[in-house]
Each structure stands twice: as structure tokens, then as C-alpha cells.
Amino acid sequence: MQDISKKWRETLTAYLFLSPFLIVFFVFLGYPVFYSFWLSFRNSTIYIDWYHVFSEMEYCGLDNYVTLLSDKSFWWSLLMTFYYGILTIPTSIALSLALALLLNNQLRGRNFFRAAFFLPNVLDLLVIGIVWILIFSPKYGLLDVALNKIGIQYFSDHNISILGSPLTCLPAIAMVMVLKGAGFGMILFLAAIQNIPASVYEAAEIDGATSWQKFRYITIPLVKPIILFMIITGTIGCLTAFTEVYAMTINTGGPTVQAWGESLKSANLAGYYLYRNFVDGFYGKAAAISFVLLFIALGISLAHMKLLKSE
Numbered sequence: 001m002q003d004i005s006k007k008w009r010e011t012l013t014a015y016l017f018l019s020p021f022l023i024v025f026f027v028f029l030g031y032p033v034f035y036s037f038w039l040s041f042r043n044s045t046i047y048i049d050w051y052h053v054f055s056e057m058e059y060c061g062l063d064n065y066v067t068l069l070s071d072k073s074f075w076w077s078l079l080m081t082f083y084y085g086i087l088t089i090p091t092s093i094a095l096s097l098a099l100a101l102l103l104n105n106q107l108r109g110r111n112f113f114r115a116a117f118f119l120p121n122v123l124d125l126l127v128i129g130i131v132w133i134l135i136f137s138p139k140y141g142l143l144d145v146a147l148n149k150i151g152i153q154y155f156s157d158h159n160i161s162i163l164g165s166p167l168t169c170l171p172a173i174a175m176v177m178v179l180k181g182a183g184f185g186m187i188l189f190l191a192a193i194q195n196i197p198a199s200v201y202e203a204a205e206i207d208g209a210t211s212w213q214k215f216r217y218i219t220i221p222l223v224k225p226i227i228l229f230m231i232i233t234g235t236i237g238c239l240t241a242f243t244e245v246y247a248m249t250i251n252t253g254g255p256t257v258q259a260w261g262e263s264l265k266s267a268n269l270a271g272y273y274l275y276r277n278f279v280d281g282f283y284g285k286a287a288a289i290s291f292v293l294l295f296i297a298l299g300i301s302l303a304h305m306k307l308l309k310s311e
Contacts, residue, residue: 042284046280080270136162
């Protein structure tokens with residue numbers, strides 16, 4: 001009995017110390033998640049009396065979810081998000097790993113370069129977006145001037161920026177995000193590579209392994225958890241991408257394209273589409289979109305975990 005009472009006292013003491021966090025968690029995260037799920041089954045617009053939210057909202061069942069199935073803008077946003085993921089996730093992993101391998105060597109000034117590559121990751125995304133808008137601007141932008149030097153004058157001749165063309169807008173945003181996040185991935189890969197015992201590489205050298213064989217059969221398998229982590233976080237980042245589109249298209253969603261018989265925005269990613277519905281006052285629909293994106297992210301993450309699961 002004394003052992004049981006002691007265990008209960010220890011448990012209650014632990015919960016007592018955890019209570020500040022638990023209170024904050026349930027008030028600022030738990031309740032909003034529950035409320036968003038409840039909201040997704042309601043016909044909620046900007047005209048609702050927000051002082052009587054639970055009594056004013058009309059129950060509509062699965063209408064918000066069914067509406068998404070026939071919404072071309074929603075499917076277009078998923079398609080653009082998939083395209084954005086293809087552009088960013090593999091490129092980010094490859095660049096981060098390349099930087100980690102390069103800066104893992106005994107290069108002079110390697111600490112400076114590590115800090116320099118990591119620095120963009122801590123900068124505010126809105127600031128980075130404004131800087132790149134200036135770089136991408138036509139005629140006087142740094143990139144357009146450089147392109148003119150090598151004979152590419154398409155953007156100058158048409159007086160449009162790279163962000164103003166539907167063909168280059170989303171790839172340009174993807175490039176900026178890859179450059180911004182490469183430093184963080186580099187740090188993760190560096191930590192993983194430096195934890196690989198040197199004896200493993202020495203044994204491979206004794207067996208006559210080439211540099212490529214050591215990279216393929218030792219480095220890649222042992223940094224696989226980092227690759228899986230970057231794929232999952234990259235997938236979530238793509239599905240919730242909003243700030244980069246907001247900043248670099250000046251809250252327009254990018255130039256317009258004609259697709260599926262409608263005028264659609266070339267950079268209208270799923271996260272930005274969710275934001276536009278919320279801003280326009282379609283709160284029930286926005287809540288439904290958020291949970292659809294949640295289930296998509298869970299499905300993709302579980303699929304990647306099975307594909308990359310360690311033996």
C-alpha cells in the first residue's frame with residue numbers, strides 16, 4: 001500500500017509541475033483544434049454574430065467537405081502544391097546534403113561558411129520575400145541584369161518580372177525557399193555525418209571502396225533518418241505554405257492562368273487558398289480545408305515512413 005500511495009504522490013507531483021504547460025496547451029491549441037473541427041460542419045460566414053457563435057451557426061453536415069470536391073480552385077491549389085513539393089523537397093535535401101559533405105571537410109574558414117549558409121534560415125520570411133522581389137524586378141533587378149549580360153532578355157523585352165510570369169513564378173518562389181532552408185538541413189546532415197564512426201569508412205577503404213561507394217553504401221543509409229525527417233517536414237511545409245506566396249506575390253497569389261475553363265492563380269498553393277477563404281469570411285469552409293490538408297499530410301507522411309523505414 002505504501003508503494004502504491006508513493007507512486008500516486010509522484011504521479012500527482014509530476015502532473016502538478018506539468019499543469020502550467022497543459023493549461024496553455026489545452027487553451028491555445030487543444031480547444032482551437034476541437035473548435036475548428038466543430039466549425040467545419042457549420043455554415044459559418046463573416047456575417048455571424050461572433051458573440052453568440054455556438055447558437056448562430058447553422059449545422060450543414062458534410063456540405064463544406066462536399067463543396068471542396070467540386071471546387072476547381074481547391075484541386076488547382078493541390079496540384080500547384082504537389083508541383084511546389086516536387087520543386088522544393090528533393091532539391092532542398094540534395095543541396096543540404098551537398099553543403100554538409102563539403103563543409104564536413106577540413107576547409108579553411110568552414111565555420112564561417114556554416115554560419116553564412118545557416119543565417120537565411122533565421123531571417124523573417126517577409127523580409128526575404130521583399131529582398132527577392134527587388135532581385136527579381138525587371139530591368140533594374142540584379143537577376144535580370146545578370147540574365148541580360150548572358151543574352152537572355154525575355155523578361156526585359158516583355159517588361160515583366162520573373163514573379164510576374166505564370167511559368168516562372170512558382171519555380172522562383174521554390175528556389176528562394178530552398179536557398180533559405182538549405183542551411184538548416186545542412187546542420188542536420190552535418191550532425192548525422194559527424195556521428196558516423198571513422199572506422200566504418202576506414203574499413204571500406206581497406207576493402208577498396210571508392211568515394212562514390214562509401215557515399216552510397218555508408219553515408220546515405222546512415223543519414224536516412226534525416227532524409228525522412230526532411231521529407232515529412234517538407235511535406236507539411238508545402239501543404240501549409242502561405243507566407244512565401246503572400247510576400248513574394250504581394251498577396252495576389254501570382255499571375256493568372258487559364259485552366260479548366262477558369263482563371264486561376266499560378267502560385268495559389270493550398271495554404272494560401274486556405275488563407276484566402278478565411279480572409280473572405282468562409283470560416284466553415286476554411287476549417288474543412290485545414291482538416292483535409294491535415295489528413296493529406298498524415299497520409300503522405302505515413303507512406304514515406306513505410307518507404308524509408310530502416311531495416
